[in-house]
Amino acid sequence: MALVNEHFLKLPGNYLFADVARKVAAFKSAHKNASVISLGTGDVTRPLAPAVVEALHKAADEMGREESFRGYGPEQGYQFLREAIIKNDYLPRGIHLDINEVFINDGAKSDTGNIQELIRWDNSIGVTDPIYPVYLDSNSMIGRSGVKDDHDRWSNVVYFPCTAENGFIPAIPDRRVDVVYLCYPNNPTGTVLTKDELRKWVNYALRNDVLIFFDAAYEAYIQHPDIPHSIYEIRGARKCAIEFRSYSKTAGFTGLRCGYTIVPEEVSAATIEGERIYLNPLWFRRQSTKFNGTSYLSQRAAEAIYTPEGKAQVRDTINYYMQNAAMMLERFRTLGYEVYGGENAPYIWMKTPHGAPSWKVFNDLLNRAHVVCTPGSGFGPSGEGYVRFTAFGSHANTEEALKRIERWF
């Protein structure tokens, strides 16, 4: 008799953003004339850079000719892209990677969701709270998170609260944790860690044989020179950290699907008997078994953002979004709201007025101002009492949303 994986039944019914999308769709169908502005899901809106579009055309033509057609690519990605990554994203920061440490994927969501397959089902995990829901949901699906208590906390998860009270700096844990997820610049709070703060985590991991899964999907938004772009800027991180990058936010690839994961050759985990097992070949085995590479066109498109034109065009788009972020921060503060992030990340994290529940503010904003935000409680217990706004809108829409919030809220 086929039995279901009952761990699925312990999950919240919907993935957070699917939930938000459903509520917005319901509102729209009941209010046909309302013009709803979304500052909710972290999805980009600016078109692809011309250098990227040109690369897509060129690759499409190649695929249409017998002599240049390409079938299956290497599961870990094409060499041309892996070399461009090493040369442009790491070498300038003094980080030396071997090409076998770079795995191209179809976006960071897949790999941050799949990476937990490499560790034992009963390892405990630690997460900053609030957090991108994929980390916990993917662990819960295999039963690693345990069960949820009445306060929406998983029994086998250690939460590191990040709130206004501690300046959004997670405290090093005082109890056993096997694997830690860190995301910096942070989604959803938009806050960052300095090199000194990040070093504390790497040292903690090295001392306690902890693995760090480091999600750097937003590194392109870092403005201040003292904020690390990669965890490998910290000495020792090659022994304990796996890093995830994405072109989704960097270059507007949410619809193209391309990102990458770095699994250093030194990073390892133990067997029960204490033998060290390197994770790089395990990840290669995982990827070559369950993944067939991302589209050749998307990989050529990603390569194009490393050309001089591509770099300039991508930088312009990031600056465009960061102008939104600056405008939002300034206006929200003028209106008396407590807001965080938005300086090295495309997210603004707002304390709800008078500590109102996140979903109430989400509903009020949608109903009164026809503006969509993301309720902070969807990101974990410490997200309650906050909502997230993204800077990914157009200038006009962002401006209009701010006006409506000023008027109606």
Add this chain to the structure above:
Amino acid sequence: MALVNEHFLKLPGNYLFADVARKVAAFKSAHKNASVISLGTGDVTRPLAPAVVEALHKAADEMGREESFRGYGPEQGYQFLREAIIKNDYLPRGIHLDINEVFINDGAKSDTGNIQELIRWDNSIGVTDPIYPVYLDSNSMIGRSGVKDDHDRWSNVVYFPCTAENGFIPAIPDRRVDVVYLCYPNNPTGTVLTKDELRKWVNYALRNDVLIFFDAAYEAYIQHPDIPHSIYEIRGARKCAIEFRSYSKTAGFTGLRCGYTIVPEEVSAATIEGERIYLNPLWFRRQSTKFNGTSYLSQRAAEAIYTPEGKAQVRDTINYYMQNAAMMLERFRTLGYEVYGGENAPYIWMKTPHGAPSWKVFNDLLNRAHVVCTPGSGFGPSGEGYVRFTAFGSHANTEEALKRIERWF
């Protein structure tokens, strides 16, 4: 302390095709002047159809303009493609699907690897033998296959041998199996099941509460009218079967990445307490958590193969490959080899001369004829004593490979 998922350590070191690729690369580097012809990996070689290339260009332009740019698509795929699938691949065969039953993916490898996440870790699985390695490898990674014995058999897997002796018709099992993987037209043997044979499996599944994972990645190669293209042509299959389709072999999308999975609303599995749980919402939850859709360009490209021009162009390419298959069958038989498949599938399954081991024949072919095949034993115990050839080469290469085999082997 981070502990490794030790189930990975029980796996054969390499994914079969990675292993073959490595051996071929080693041979090439030792024999710089050898012109090696690959009839090994099932990868297509004909260029994309003009209708597909045109759709790629159009989509690339759309993504470069602000007014038509698209970010994240729905995780389960765009409506335009899901509707085209229902209308073109199923309705003409009398199969009615709801749009929510169609999930677009980045290729059948991902979904046939991931689908096992929906069932309990200790469910037993049954597979035709030989078989596409992804099914067993993906189950082994979570420990569901048990441990391997001295004869390379997994302890928690029931094997249904398919050999020349039983005409490659798997016998209905006589012991407990919870989940069955079927792939028809079959990879690697190239053989098919008639409607009557497939009906026996559906009835067995319905009687015993068994789930069937049905991989129909090669259905476009079916030539005979009495061979089912979809398991849903069989009454009752909607209650017990999930079907996988791919554009990789249908339309040369191995480098573009697009396929789909059908999860009917009626298909369910039980909890330990006997409650029925529908798998469709669980699969949606899985996909929306760990997947962000496949490239918009790839989805538009897939849509284009359903236009009249697209259909004709894709049909031409399939005919081209099937001419190779016919040529190979004819020539191999003339040479006195025992060969199977190749009539409704792009694979030829050859009995090794004098029962030689598969890997020996692989090595001999590579060293003497500079032709790559895939050793049958890589597909499971009953694959020993066979090798697989694919029809995906060019006419010229296939012809040349046959000449060399005739001369040297």
